[in-house]
Amino acid sequence: xxxxxxxxxxxxxxxxxxxxxxxxxxxxxxxxxxxxxxxxxxxxxxxxxxxxxxxxxxxxxxxxxxxxxxxxxxxxxxxxxxxxxxxxxxxxxxxxxxxxxxxxxxxxxxxxxxxxxxxxxxxxxxxxxxxxxxxxxxxxxxxxxxxxxx
Numbered sequence: 001x002x003x004x005x006x007x008x009x010x011x012x013x014x015x016x017x018x019x020x021x022x023x024x025x026x027x028x029x030x031x032x033x034x035x036x037x038x039x040x041x042x043x044x045x046x047x048x049x050x051x052x053x054x055x056x057x058x059x060x061x062x063x064x065x066x067x068x069x070x071x072x073x074x075x076x077x078x079x080x081x082x083x084x085x086x087x088x089x090x091x092x093x094x095x096x097x098x099x100x101x102x103x104x105x106x107x108x109x110x111x112x113x114x115x116x117x118x119x120x121x122x123x124x125x126x127x128x129x130x131x132x133x134x135x136x137x138x139x140x141x142x143x144x145x146x147x148x149x150x
Contacts, residue, residue, distance in 0.1 A: 042052045 040052060040054060042050055044050050
């Protein structure tokens, strides 16, 4: 099993030891007398039957512990801080709105200037002339005292 040059070791075999299950001894039942005998209540139903039983006290919730009083000064400081932050945020939004409105108006002015400038350029540089004048073929025209004769 082992090569020739290694020393042989003894093999130990461990057997599992079973653990016995715990013995459960039932607790003795001791009758306990109530501190006081509850009152027995009887109710007569409309059909004439009588139901008898013990009255059950409803579970009462634990009394609410009083919360520690909060200082009026602390409340006023907190509300003042919230109000101050609200005012600062509102002013920031207002200045952003005014800046955006100013940029929008500037863009409208630039757009109007471009459109009006283009209209003026078309009027000045466009094909103009006297709109009811006579068209003359210059190649055949004879110039005589600024009159065209054909």
